[in-house]
Amino acid sequence: MKIAIFSTKYYEKEYLNKHNPKGLHELTFFDVALNSQTANLASGFDAVCVQLTDILDAATIDLLSQYQIKLIDLRSAGFDNVDVKAAAKNNIKVFRVPAYSPQAIAEHAVALILTLDRKTHKAYNRVRENNFSLQNLMGFNLYGKTVGVVGTGKIGSAFCNIMLGFGCTVLAHDIVESKVLITKGVAYTSLDKLFQTSDIISIHCPLTPNTRHLFDKKAFEKMKKGVMLINTSRGALIKTADAIDALKNGMIGYLGIDVYEGEEKIFFRDLSSTIVPDDLIERLMSFNNVLITPHQAFFTKEALDEIARITLLNFTDFENGTASENEIR
Template sequence: MKTFVYSAHAYDRPFLEQAARKRHELVFTEEKLTLATAHYASGFDAIAVFTADDCSAPVLDKLYTQGIRYIALRSAGYDHIDLHHAATLGIRVSHVPEYSPYSIAEHAVAMLMMMNRNLLEAQRLMKLQDFRLDTLTGFDIHGKTVGIIGTGKIGIAFARIMKGFGATVLACDPVQHAEAVALGVQYVSLEELLRGSDIVSLHCPLNETTRYLLSAKQFEWMKDDSILINTSRGAIVHTKDLIQALEDKKLGGACLDVYEREKGLFFEDHRHAVIQDEDFLKLRSMKNVLLTGHQAFLTREALTGIAETTIQNLDYWQLGYKSPYELHADETFRGSSARASAKDSGSITVLSI
């Protein structure tokens, strides 16, 4: 199948080429899919896109006029595509419901440990030959309470690691997963989780009910010295309210691999640009905020899984079959949980707040 691959970077292109094994004609660009770049796909059967790409209705209309009938998302999340409009046009859409959950869970743990044990500051002081320890005190995770919002495969992988540290683990999810219960995870309401946790980690998708799931009201519930980790989607957290909570010392810190307005910012080289986003600049300047650029998924195992499932979707379509990973206009994470067990991002769609 002749496929145009948007947002293809040096880190993922070799994995896609290896998975395709010349069964499909892949043409790559590092540029994002936008209304201005949609014409690149003219004459192709399919496109493959990532989370930074724009699959809104106007872009889909333009793709359709150019003959595109298949869109392979190289992600589990699909908040960046208008599924209803795709269905109206007859464009078939697939995603990657599962790839290494450990990649994201382990990155969340790495960020937590770096924040807690002040490793960036320690390295800075080491280079200055300042060997004082006065500003480097952290805390034991052993004996602390960790709250996990969303217990899909990533949330459960994170819970397993936290149980290994000796932490008590609370969870909030409308589906009480047997695997989590077997680990000793206790399911509670969102308010109870936020009030009782020393560490809160987000592992739920972005949809209508999780957008701004954590805002000023929820930050008031949290412990004053608690740490928030977000490796899911930026808009699950209200950025301005988070900044205010950090400035008011309502939170001890935030570890963020995602950002509410990361499109057009992350995955690109801005070394010679002046960033105008005041909220991002504020977060980047705060000593109790650790930022990474949506890289939690970036392991060889995860990239292999993403590439193989993406190519598998193209295989099905090329043979005239429906892919088991196709999405539909009425798709929700709860609706897909029977098929994918919310394999990547958890299964929250409605929360009793």
């Protein structure tokens, strides 16, 4: 197959080529994002391969159909940037990488928790300036704390297992309960009770119309004052403006995010010499109890290997007409 790969990052070529050693598929890499303005670049290809930052709305998909594109393959688990109905209408299949390294993202969530708690990032900067004071570096023990987990799919389950190892009480909320987690001591409960009783809340659910801005002013008002909130899932699960208000009045005591609802204009870019065109993220960064990382939770060697492997497998399965659980229907 001839495949146009959009929004290519510097590290992706190595891994994608590694899993295409015999040149079974002809890969052409584009740095630009795919949208209605750049869809013409897909002319002459059989399939497009995209990231969450690409915009595959109805207008873009109509253009892809005109260029005879038959497959959209996402290098991600999320797919809310793709108008799946428009793709089906144009007889374009949509595939994704549903799970590549749940442990990578779960471990990053824990890294955010420990950094916010023990303030290791602040200590590191102090010591580099020969400041060895412990002033304002007080943390708390994770042992014995109540941790709420919203979403217990593969990533949420991996996170639960880690927090159980810390000796935490783990509460969970999901439309499907995991019997395995229950046997390990995880207690499923209502979302309201999880909000009311958790010292730390970690988000691991998908972004859907029902979960968009699930964490808003009403939700924050139900939480323990000073709660730690962690999001390594999707940015728009949190209503940023409401989170800022909750930080200002102390309802949220700590916020750690690896995703942001306006990240498509910011993340994966070096904006160090420019003005960031987003007032909300600039406001977030002004809080000393907020930690933001640039959508790097997935960024491990193991995860990149798996993303590339499954991405290439999706191309092969589609070309061979093999049924795949990675197809979005």
